[in-house]
Amino acid sequence: EGQELGLRFQRHFLAARQLRGMPWAELEQRLRAAPERSQSSLLTAILHQTVLHPLCVRYPPPASYRRLFLAELIKKHECTAADPLDELYDALARVLNEEESAHCYKNYLLPSGESVTVSESVAIISQGTTGLITWDAALYLAEWAAENPGVFSNRTVLELGSGVGFTGLAICKTCNPKTYIFSDYHHCVLKQLRENIHLNGFTLEPETVSAAQAECQGQEAEGKKYQQPQLIVAELDWGSATEQQLLGLQADVIIAADVVYDPEVTLSLIGMLQKFSTLRADRKPEVYIALTVRNLDTYHLFQAELDKAEIKWQILPAHSNRILLHDTQPNVTILQLFI
DSSP: OHHHHHHHHHHHHHHOSSSOSHHHHHHHHHHHHSOHHHHHHHHHHHHHHTTTSHHHHHSOOOHHHHHHHHHHHHHHHHTSSOOOOHHHHHHHHHHHTSOOOSEEEEEEEOTTSOEEEEEEESSSSBTTBSTTSOOHHHHHHHHHHHHOGGGTTTSEEEEESOTTOHHHHHHHHHSOOSEEEEEEOOHHHHHHHHHHHHHTTOOOSSSSEEGGGOOOOOOOOTTOSSOOOEEEEEEOOTTTOOHHHHHHHOOSEEEEESOOSSHHHHHHHHHHHHHHHTTOSSOOOEEEEEEEOSOHHHHHHHHHHHHHTTOEEEEOOOOSOOOSOOOOOTTEEEEEEEO
16 A cells, blocks of 8 residues: 555656645545554655655755655654654755755656656746746646657657757657657757756757758667657757758647747747748648647737738647646647648
């Protein structure tokens, strides 16, 4: 029972960002119902599947998060008649002695048992960009992709505004694309993106390419459960990208997450999509934009500008499976665009 509940807490701890939800209530119920001799073993199992899990030891989540998690676990322990659990207090003492860092790791478990690990900033805005953290729509798009792998399988995928790379890394591990092109423009974001690609066991050949050089072949990653696609990092400025540069990408599918947040950015995005629409008369790329509706005016402006550019669009139904156990935002949606 301890192992089973520990695994469930592991998914919650590795994937979630806040300490709330059913697992805590369930733990308290289990502890109250368990014999005294089983209470400590249950808490030990949870500790080793979360804070002391090898993945979290190697790539630790924020110290502040681990402190809150351990403090909550200790509260549950102190409600029982079990003897003090030294390992639990030792773990908290180690975290209390850690200095806060400007960067942290976030680890996400996939249904296959594999993980996606990203290093990112602890601040929403860092080094003049919002691209150094994982946003809600990136998680939503990754889940939708896992439920619709046929959209990406054996195809060339271009992601616009990849940020730290979570969505692309998840798609590469679940959907078997032939080629995956991460793209962004800010130099700090591109640096972090490359590091996260390597962190997840992928290689980049060549290390970095311009948008005009993004043509290559796939290769198989030794010792992996999936076939590694060819991964490319492209520096792509939406405002100045030429049709020739975009043609070199040879994208079958174009995706983006949380890139519709500012009117100026929105217009640049639509302008680039219009360039894509003129490139290949025989086969237009499929386009999927995941967005969080934070401001209705910005959302409606995006739709109005799409209509003005004669780009048809439709809202896709929400996916049915939550595989990442993150805090669900009710205002995240995916638009399919027809360019």
